[in-house]
Amino acid sequence: xxxxxxxxxGEPVTVDVEDDVRVLWVLRDLLGVQGPKYGxxxxxxxACTSHLNGRAFNPCSVRVGDLAEEDRVTTIEGLPGEVGxxxxxxxxxxxxxIDRDVPQCGYCQPGQIMAAVALVKKVKREGRTLQESDLxxxxxxxxxxxxxxxxxxxxxxxxxxx
Amino acid sequence: xxxxQGRSTGGSTSGTSTGAxxxxxxxxxxxxxxxTLVAAADLAVQATANPAHAGGVPSPPQVPELYDLxxxxxxxxxxxxxxxxxEIREDGTAHFAIPRMEVGQGIxxxxxxxxxxxxxxxxxxxxxxxxxxxxxxxxxxxxGGSNTTVSTYTPIRVAAAIAxxxxxxxxAIELGYAVTRLKTYKGLVEAxxxxxxxxxxxxAKAAASSTQQVEVELKPAADxxxxxxxxxxxxxxxxxxxxxxxxxxxDVPDALPTMICRAPTLNGTPKALNNETEILRMPGVTHVALxxxxxxxxxxTFGQCIDAVRAMDVDWNPGTAEGESDAxxxxxxxxxxxxxxxxxxxxxxTTVEADFAFAFRSSAALxxxxxxxxxxxxxxEIWAGLKVPILAQENIAQELGMRVDQVKVNVVTGGGSxxxxxxxxxxxxxxxxxxxxxxxxxxxxxxxxxxRQGRLHPMCTSRVRATVLGxxxxxxxxxxxxxxTDFSHGLGEIISSTIDEAxxxxxxKLGGLGFxxxxxxLTQELPYDFxxxxxxxxxxxxxxxxGSMRNIYSPDTAVASELVVDxxxxxxxxxxxEVRRRFVKSDVVRRCLDTVAxxxxxxxxxxxxxxxxxxxxxxxxxxxxxxxxxxxxxxxVNRKIRKAVTGPRVTKAVIAxxxxxxxxxxxxxxxMQGGFMDGLALTLTSxxxxxxxxxxxxxxxxxxxTRQWNVPPEVEVHVVESDSEQPGGVGEAAVGSSAxxxxxxxxxxxxxxxxxxxINHAELSFEPKSFVPPVPASPTDGLKYTY
Ligand code: FES
Ligand code: FES
Numbered sequence: 001x002x003x004x005x006x007x008x009x010g011e012p013v014t015v016d017v018e019d020d021v022r023v024l025w026v027l028r029d030l031l032g033v034q035g036p037k038y039g040x041x042x043x044x045x046x047a048c049t050s051h052l053n054g055r056a057f058n059p060c061s062v063r064v065g066d067l068a069e070e071d072r073v074t075t076i077e078g079l080p081g082e083v084g085x086x087x088x089x090x091x092x093x094x095x096x097x098i099d100r101d102v103p104q105c106g107y108c109q110p111g112q113i114m115a116a117v118a119l120v121k122k123v124k125r126e127g128r129t130l131q132e133s134d135l136x137x138x139x140x141x142x143x144x145x146x147x148x149x150x151x152x153x154x155x156x157x158x159x160x161x162x
Numbered sequence: 163x164x165x166x167q168g169r170s171t172g173g174s175t176s177g178t179s180t181g182a183x184x185x186x187x188x189x190x191x192x193x194x195x196x197x198t199l200v201a202a203a204d205l206a207v208q209a210t211a212n213p214a215h216a217g218g219v220p221s222p223p224q225v226p227e228l229y230d231l232x233x234x235x236x237x238x239x240x241x242x243x244x245x246x247x248x249e250i251r252e253d254g255t256a257h258f259a260i261p262r263m264e265v266g267q268g269i270x271x272x273x274x275x276x277x278x279x280x281x282x283x284x285x286x287x288x289x290x291x292x293x294x295x296x297x298x299x300x301x302x303x304x305x306g307g308s309n310t311t312v313s314t315y316t317p318i319r320v321a322a323a324i325a326x327x328x329x330x331x332x333x334a335i336e337l338g339y340a341v342t343r344l345k346t347y348k349g350l351v352e353a354x355x356x357x358x359x360x361x362x363x364x365x366a367k368a369a370a371s372s373t374q375q376v377e378v379e380l381k382p383a384a385d386x387x388x389x390x391x392x393x394x395x396x397x398x399x400x401x402x403x404x405x406x407x408x409x410x411x412x413d414v415p416d417a418l419p420t421m422i423c424r425a426p427t428l429n430g431t432p433k434a435l436n437n438e439t440e441i442l443r444m445p446g447v448t449h450v451a452l453x454x455x456x457x458x459x460x461x462x463t464f465g466q467c468i469d470a471v472r473a474m475d476v477d478w479n480p481g482t483a484e485g486e487s488d489a490x491x492x493x494x495x496x497x498x499x500x501x502x503x504x505x506x507x508x509x510x511x512t513t514v515e516a517d518f519a520f521a522f523r524s525s526a527a528l529x530x531x532x533x534x535x536x537x538x539x540x541x542x543e544i545w546a547g548l549k550v551p552i553l554a555q556e557n558i559a560q561e562l563g564m565r566v567d568q569v570k571v572n573v574v575t576g577g578g579s580x581x582x583x584x585x586x587x588x589x590x591x592x593x594x595x596x597x598x599x600x601x602x603x604x605x606x607x608x609x610x611x612x613x614r615q616g617r618l619h620p621m622c623t624s625r626v627r628a629t630v631l632g633x634x635x636x637x638x639x640x641x642x643x644x645x646x647t648d649f650s651h652g653l654g655e656i657i658s659s660t661i662d663e664a665x666x667x668x669x670x671k672l673g674g675l676g677f678x679x680x681x682x683x684l685t686q687e688l689p690y691d692f693x694x695x696x697x698x699x700x701x702x703x704x705x706x707x708x709g710s711m712r713n714i715y716s717p718d719t720a721v722a723s724e725l726v727v728d729x730x731x732x733x734x735x736x737x738x739x740e741v742r743r744r745f746v747k748s749d750v751v752r753r754c755l756d757t758v759a760x761x762x763x764x765x766x767x768x769x770x771x772x773x774x775x776x777x778x779x780x781x782x783x784x785x786x787x788x789x790x791x792x793x794x795x796x797x798x799v800n801r802k803i804r805k806a807v808t809g810p811r812v813t814k815a816v817i818a819x820x821x822x823x824x825x826x827x828x829x830x831x832x833x834m835q836g837g838f839m840d841g842l843a844l845t846l847t848s849x850x851x852x853x854x855x856x857x858x859x860x861x862x863x864x865x866x867x868t869r870q871w872n873v874p875p876e877v878e879v880h881v882v883e884s885d886s887e888q889p890g891g892v893g894e895a896a897v898g899s900s901a902x903x904x905x906x907x908x909x910x911x912x913x914x915x916x917x918x919x920x921i922n923h924a925e926l927s928f929e930p931k932s933f934v935p936p937v938p939a940s941p942t943d944g945l946k947y948t949y
Contacts, residue, residue, distance in 0.1 A: 017462075017463075018445050018446070020942075021446075021463055021465045021466065022465045022940050024465070025419075025463035025464050025465035025466075026463070028410075028464075029419055029462065029463040029464060029465075030462070030463065032413075034404065034407075034410075034411040035403075035404025035405075036404075037408075037528075037529070037577070038410070038464065038530070038606070039528045039529075039530070039609065039862070040609040040861050040862055041464075041468065041608065041609060041937075041938075041940055042609075042861055042863075042938050042940065042941055043941050043944055043947065044805065044861055044862045044863040045528065045609070045861075045862045047528060052945075052948060055948040055949055056948060056949050057944055057945065057947070057948045058944050058947070059944070060940065060941075060944070061940065061941035061942065061943065061944030061947075062942070062944035062945055063942055066942075066945065075404065076402075076403065076404035077403070077404050090402070090403070094402045094403065097398070097402045098394065098398045098399060098402055099394075101394040101395055101398060101828055101832065102398075102402075103266075103395060103397070103398050103401035103402065103406075104266035104267070104268070104395075104578075104832060104836060105265055105266025105527070105528070105529070105575075105576060105577045105578040106266065106397065106398075106400070106401030106402075106406045106577070107266075107408060107527070107528045107529045107577030107578060108528050109401050109402055110401075110402075110404040113402060118949055119949070122949050132875055135870060136870050136871045136873075137870070137871075138870045139869065139870070140870075141528060141862050141867060141869065142528070142839075143526075143527050143528040143578050143580070143867060144266045144528075144578050144836050145835060145836035145837070145838065145839025145840060145868060146832070146835070146836060147835075147839060147868065147870055147873040148835045148873065148874075148877040149832070149835065150870075151870075151873070151875075
C-alpha cells in the first residue's frame with residue numbers, strides 16, 4: 001500500500017493508504033482527527049473545510065495522493081497553531097465564535113470557522129475591508145440556522161485578526 | 163400549607179401564571195439512600211390552565227387554550243419524576259443526567275442554570291449529561307414538542323431544593339447552628355460566626371442510609387441569580403475547537419465505517435447483490451451484507467464504502483411509491499379533502515377563500531443519520547443521537563430477538579434534529595447490520611440517502627374559507643389535508659395513556675381522533691376572534707417516510723391562515739397590522755405584535771418591488787410575532803450565485819417572543835434566529851420533488867435550505883416581558899410565524915398569491931444526480947476551489 005506523507009497541524013505524518021482515498025477520510029478514519037465533519041462528501045456543504053497551505057479547501061474532494069510531502073494541512077485542531085497561540089489559547093476567530101455564542105448543535109462550526117479565517121485572509125490579500133457582500137459568499141451550511149451570529153462573529157474575528 | 167396524599171399543593175404546575183400574591187407551595191420529594199447525597203422530586207398531580215379571555219366577535223376557546231400538547235407531555239412525565247435525581251458529589255459539584263437529548267437547542271446549558279440557582283452553586287460546578295435509555299422512565303424520556311424545559315423545570319428544581327435542604331441539615335450539625343441561621347452561597351454553607359463548610363464536604367454527611375421523604379419550598383423568583391441572565395453555551399468551547407464529539411467521532415473499537423447501497427426508488431428493497439466477490443476485493447472492504455433496507459458494506463474508510471456502494475450491481479424489488487409524482491399525490495390529497503362546510507351566515511356576508519399546496523420538505527440535520535452498533539450473541543450496545551431512546555431500545559431488542567435488558571442504548575449529543583432524531587432508523591439499521599456481519603459497525607447514511615430515503619415533512623394542502631360581514635369575521639374554517647405523518651416514535655403511546663388527564667371537555671373533543679388528529683388538535687390555535695372557528699386535519703397515503711419536522715403542522719397552517727388574515731384586512735380596508743390588532747384574542751400575542759410593529763417601523767415607505775409583512779403565532783405556552791422586509795425587485799431576484807437558489811431576499815427580520823419565564827435569554831434569541839432561517843426556507847426555497855417513484859434531491863446543492871446569500875443582513879430578536887412564571891417552549895416557536903411573515907411580505911411585494919409553497923417549487927433548479935448508483939462520486943477537483 002502506498003505511503004502518504006504530508007504535514008498535519010504542524011507535524012509531518014505518514015499513512016499507509018491508497019492514493020485515491022479522499023483526505024477527509026484519511027483524517028477522520030485513519031488519523032482520528034475529527035474536527036472536519038462530513039455533511040455531503042461532494043464539496044457543497046463545506047462542513048469539512050480545513051486549510052491547505054493556509055487556504056481554505058475541502059478535504060472530501062481531494063485525493064490524498066494529490067498532496068505533496070511539504071503540503072501543510074491544517075484542521076480546526078491546528079488553527080490556534082497558525083497564529084502561534086500558546087497551549088490552551090485559541091485563534092481570535094474561535095474567541096469571537098465563543099463570545100458571540102454562535103454554536104447550536106456545533107456540527108458545522110469547525111468548517112464555518114476555518115472558512116471564516118480563510119475569507120478574512122483573502123479579503124486582506126485583496127487589500128479590502130470585509131463587506132456585507134463578502135459574508136454573502138460564505139457557502140457553509142448551518143442547518144441550525146446560526147447564520148446571523150456567524151456574520152457577527154466573522155466581523156468581530158476579522159477585527160481581532162488585524 | 164397543607165399536604166395531601168403526598169402531592170404538591172396550592173396551584174398549577176402547568177403553563178399559567180401563578181401571579182403575584184399567590185403563596186409559595188411546598189413540594190414533596192426524597193433523599194435517596196446511598197453514600198453521597200442524591201435527591202429526587204415526587205410530583206404526581208397538576209391542575210390545568212384556564213381559557214383566555216375573548217373579545218370582538220368572540221370565538222369559543224379552541225382545545226389548546228384549555229389543554230395543549232405541552233400539558234399532555236408534562237402530565238406524561240410527572241408520574242416518574244421521582245426517578246430523576248440530582249447528585250451532590252464529594253468534589254462539591256452537582257451532577258444531573260437529563261433524560262432528554264441535546265441536539266443544539268441548548269438544554270444542557272439552561273438546565274445547569276436552573277440547578278445552579280436552586281442549589282446556590284456556581285454554574286461551573288453543575289454538570290449536566292445525557293441519560294442513557296432508562297425504560298423505567300416510561301413516558302419521561304422523549305425530547306420533542308419543545309417540551310424539555312416546560313416539563314422538567316419544576317421536577318428539577320424540587321430535586322435541587324431537596325438536596326440543598328439536606329446539605330443545610332447536615333451543616334447544622336457540623337456548624338452547631340439551627341438551619342434557619344445558616345445561609346448558602348457558591349457551594350458553601352455559612353454560619354453566623356463566619357465558619358463555612360463546603361457542599362463537597364457535606365455530601366457524604368447529608369446522604370441518607372435509607373430513602374426518606376422530604377418536604378421543601380422552592381426559592382422565590384426574587385432570589386434567582388442565574389436564571390434570566392444571558393449565558394453562553396456550556397459546550398461552545400468544545401464545538402469551536404472540534405472537540406465536541408458526535409456519534410461518528412466516538413472511539414468504539416473495531417467499529418469500522420459502514421454504508422448502505424439503497425434502492426433507486428423510494429423504499430425499494432434488495433433482491434440480490436450480483437457482484438459480491440468483486441466488491442469484497444475492493445480496497446479497504448471487509449464485509450458485505452444484505453439487510454432489508456439495502457446492501458451494507460463495511461470498510462477501512464467511508465470513502466471506500468462510497469466507492470463500493472457505487473460499484474454494486476444489485477437487483478431491487480419495487481418501492482412504495484412506484485410511478486408516483488408530486489402531481490399524483492396532490493390529486494390524492496384533493497380527493498381526500500374534507501369539504502368546507504358552509505355555515506349559515508347572513509345574506510350580505512362575503513367570503514374570502516384561499517387554497518395552497520405545500521411540497522414535501524426534508525427534516526435532515528447536517529449530521530446525517532448515523533449510529534454505532536456492537537451486536538454480540540447475547541448482548542448489544544448502541545450509540546446514537548436518539549430523542550426517544552426507550553422505544554429505540556425496545557425496537558432493537560425486538561429486531562434482534564433479545565430482551566430489553568440485553569440491549570444497552572447510549573444517547574449521544576446530536577448534530578441537529580428538527581424532529582429527525584425522534585426515530586431510530588439508523589440505530590435499528592446499524593444493529594441489524596452488525597448482527598448480519600458479526601462485527602461492530604459505524605454506520606452512516608450518505609447525504610444522498612437523506613432526502614431520497616429519509617424522513618420528510620409530508621406534502622399537504624391547506625384551504626381556508628372565512629366569511630366577513632362589515633368589520634367582523636363571522637366564520638373561519640381551515641382544512642389541512644396531508645400525507646400521513648408518522649407518529650410511531652412514542653408520542654402516540656404517550657397520548658393514549660395520558661389523555662385521561664386532560665379536562666373532560668377536552669377529552670370529549672379528542673374522543674375518537676387518531677394520533678395525528680389529536681396532535682393537530684392539541685397544537686393548533688387560531689389567535690383571532692373570528693366567530694365560529696374550525697381547524698381540521700385529514701390524512702391520506704402512508705407510503706412515505708415522514709415525521710414531525712420542527713413545528714409540525716404549524717408552518718403550513720400559519721402560512722395559509724395569515725395570508726387570509728391579510729385578505730380579510732384588505733376587504734375591510736385595514737392594513738395587516740390593523741386587522742391583527744383588531745381581532746387578536748390574547749394580550750400575549752398582542753404584546754408581541756406591537757413590539758415588532760414598533761421596532762420594525764411598520765408602515766415605513768418601501769421602494770416598488772419591496773414590502774413589509776407581519777404575522778403571529780401562538781403555541782408552546784407563549785407567542786411569537788415576526789415582521790420582515792422583502793426585496794422582490796428583478797435585480798435582486800435574478801442575482802446569480804453558482805449552484806444556488808437566490809430569488810427574493812428578505813432584507814430584515816424583527817422577531818418578538820413571549821417565551822414565558824425565560825431561563826437563558828441568549829439561548830432564546832438563538833432559537834428565534836434559527837427558527838426564522840427554517841421558516842424562510844419553507845416559504846421561499848426548500849422542498850423535495852417526487853418524480854416517478856423517487857425524490858430528485860440528493861444533496862445541499864439540490865435541497866435549498868437557507869444559505870448566507872438568503873439570510874437577512876438584519877435580524878433582531880426581542881424577548882418581551884412575560885406574565886408567566888413557567889417557562890414556555892422555544893425550539894420551534896419561531897418557525898410558523900416566520901414562514902407566514904415571509905409569505906405575507908412576498909404577496910404584498912409582488913401582488914401575486916402563490917398556489918404552491920415554497921414559491922420556487924414549480925421550477926427545478928438543478929440537474930438530478932444518478933439513481934443507479936444511488937450516491938454521487940466523490941469529487942477529485944477540490945484543489946480548484948481553494949481560497
Ligand atoms: S463534506 Fe466536504 S463539503 Fe460537504
Ligand atoms: S450549529 Fe448545527 S449545523 Fe450549524
